[in-house]
């Protein structure tokens with residue numbers, strides 16, 4: 001790749017600074033109070049909830065340790081992903097995604113209309129997953145998406161299924177802690193996740209000859225409820241710090257997960273918590289792997305600010321929207337460069 005392909009080139013203002021000053025990083029939160037005691041100690045839980053609430057307010061991002069996910073499972077998953085991506089393009093394209101079934105492999109994603117320097121493999125958490133056929137509000141047809149079955153490595157799908165179960169368990173726990181931190185019942189959000197549309201993504205960022213011009217993933221916010229991200233030890237994820245508006249590198253912490261509250265929690269909390277912009281830098285020498293689990297509600301979930309969190313002084317800031325319609329709208333526009341901007345939650349803003 002000698003010539004710079006203009007599809008990858010970011011506008012000047014969005015290009016990464018390659019010499020990063022490592023400011024204070026995102027908080028690291030120890031989840032052992034909920035996992036390592038048979039009967040959790042109420043004051044430990046209270047402190048944990050406070051820590052999570054502050055992290056959500058200040059950063060929208062935090063890392064968790066002692067999260068209960070076996071590290072041996074994570075290792076097996078990392079190895080399987082490496083084996084898959086090391087194959088020829090021809091092999092990988094045998095499980096390519098298409099406009100009907102968007103799971104599987106692809107290497108042409110655009111974020112904000114600039115091509116990302118990455119290749120991706122997506123699996124659903126629930127196979128099959130029911131979603132609306134299109135984003136038209138008046139059309140009530142549905143479609144089922146199903147998972148790809150890569151031939152190699154042969155055990156890939158089985159490991160992904162095992163890992164998905166662990167991600168779900170952790171996601172529900174985190175959601176409870178976040179609910180408590182907002183002052184609502186621990187299980188308040190659970191009803192929205194019946195037949196959830198969550199999915200797991202394998203990201204591979206190959207070394208890039210022009211890391212000052214391109215990004216692994218351009219700046220964006222995640223559209224779902226919560227993301228649980230595993231990153232390797234290379235580093236590259238940057239988060240926009242709310243107070244300073246600076247891009248801050250998320251330093252890899254071994255065996256930790258990076259958690260971010262996404263657009264739906266922003267809406268539920270009526271902007272008490274914000275979904276924060278992030279992006280991924282690439283580098284000339286090393287490839288990088290990351291594995292986000294996107295925890296999304298069921299397609300039928302209606303998303304709007306929680307009644308308990310709104311009142312006369314703090315009226316709802318968003319119109320209700322159906323998650324499934326929003327999701328397929330976003331997905332269809334990710335396929336190619338488009339003239340109009342992607343659907344975002346601010347399009348539902350009331351004030």
Ligand SMILES: O=C(O)CCC(=O)C(=O)O
Nearest residue numbers: 203217231237280290292
């Ligand atoms: O690779 C990463 O660290 C983050 C990827 C990401 O933000 C995404 O896939 O939405």
Ligand SMILES: [Fe+2]
Nearest residue numbers: 220221222278
């Ligand atoms: Fe993201």
